[in-house]
Amino acid sequence: MKLTCKEASRLISVGLDTKLSLSDRAALRLHLALCDACNKVKAQFQFMRRALSAYTKLDD
Amino acid sequence: MTSTASPPVEIRDLEKHRRAMLKFAILQLRNETYAEDCVQEALTAAIQSADRFAGDSSVRTWLIGILKHKILDHFRKASREQAVTVSDEESSLDDFDGLFKEDGHYIEPPAPWANPEQALSQSEFFEVLERCLQALPNVTARVFTMREVMGVTTDEICTELGITANNCWVLIYRARMSLRECLEKRWFAAGHTAASS
Numbered sequence: 621m622k623l624t625c626k627e628a629s630r631l632i633s634v635g636l637d638t639k640l641s642l643s644d645r646a647a648l649r650l651h652l653a654l655c656d657a658c659n660k661v662k663a664q665f666q667f668m669r670r671a672l673s674a675y676t677k678l679d680d
Numbered sequence: 681m682t683s684t685a686s687p688p689v690e691i692r693d694l695e696k697h698r699r700a701m702l703k704f705a706i707l708q709l710r711n712e713t714y715a716e717d718c719v720q721e722a723l724t725a726a727i728q729s730a731d732r733f734a735g736d737s738s739v740r741t742w743l744i745g746i747l748k749h750k751i752l753d754h755f756r757k758a759s760r761e762q763a764v765t766v767s768d769e770e771s772s773l774d775d776f777d778g779l780f781k782e783d784g785h786y787i788e789p790p791a792p793w794a795n796p797e798q799a800l801s802q803s804e805f806f807e808v809l810e811r812c813l814q815a816l817p818n819v820t821a822r823v824f825t826m827r828e829v830m831g832v833t834t835d836e837i838c839t840e841l842g843i844t845a846n847n848c849w850v851l852i853y854r855a856r857m858s859l860r861e862c863l864e865k866r867w868f869a870a871g872h873t874a875a876s877s
Binding site for chain 2: 624625626627629630633634637638656657660661664665667668669670671672674675676
């Protein structure tokens, strides 16, 4: 299955919260191997997670 | 001569964490009265169990952990009294159609974020993050912060709030896309990347 960026961005998000199906994982991996924009979005989603984790430890 | 070890947490020291706890609770609950109630309950619980604080984490982390449980209790109670309803607007993905061409690929590829890790050492960045979180619609914000700030699994969120897994993932996706856009506009594209605090 070939993904669009729109579909890939959703799968990136879902994949941060649950284990994707084998076919979704393969499709996403293939898409990310070819798409710079979606790699950026994935890195930005992961950064936001780190930022929110750091937010709860502020002024610790 | 024997020395007595000081207790790992002094009860009188707990009060100094109230302001930070209140800030955390308001972000989750979006209601100052509920937030104050949860913080008070958390501090009371902390005082009652102060002798069990092992010192493995900082006092703040320990208190925030107790507060998270109190906030979750509040959410449980609230969703038992009134079911959470996800509006059509909040469960739709149409808002983001403008980012994509008809073939589903980006019209404008997302801009790279310069030195994002550096932002984590700047208090102004967290003020922007807070404002971006406050701009999220209510149910979206609740689901997103339960997942990302409080570490609740999506299965537990669905159970606690009585929403479907698909709704949950859509809300979290919407939150991430909105937050990404907001941080880009208010921080990364605004040239805040040089450390200033």
